[in-house]
Amino acid sequence: MATPELPDMGDPIPREGPTQSQYIWHRNALLFFGVVSPWIFLYVATRNMGLVWLAVLNLISTYLGLYVIVRAWRRNQMRRVYVALAGSLGCLIVWTTLFKILN
Numbered sequence: 001m002a003t004p005e006l007p008d009m010g011d012p013i014p015r016e017g018p019t020q021s022q023y024i025w026h027r028n029a030l031l032f033f034g035v036v037s038p039w040i041f042l043y044v045a046t047r048n049m050g051l052v053w054l055a056v057l058n059l060i061s062t063y064l065g066l067y068v069i070v071r072a073w074r075r076n077q078m079r080r081v082y083v084a085l086a087g088s089l090g091c092l093i094v095w096t097t098l099f100k101i102l103n
Contacts, residue, residue: 034066
């Protein structure tokens with residue numbers, strides 16, 4: 001008995017969107033840098049009430065960056081995701097350095 005030959009299926013279609021490892025990396029980065037770290041910074045800043053404004057600015061800038069990241073992620077604009085993540089991390093570094101200097 002002869003086995004039938006399968007017809008040519010054409011070129012495989014690449015999977016659209018981010019891979020699973022990219023998704024996990026972005027999710028973990030967003031959870032830590034976008035949600036947890038501003039609140040930790042705010043908690044530490046409450047020891048010196050004169051510097052709480054730095055923590056509030058950090059909270060606002062980080063959540064604004066988080067908003068941009070989520071919107072760009074949903075639209076699959078990966079370059080904008082990376083730029084917003086770098087901007088949020090840059091703000092976190094600037095605010096914590098300024099907090100150390102003024103404290």
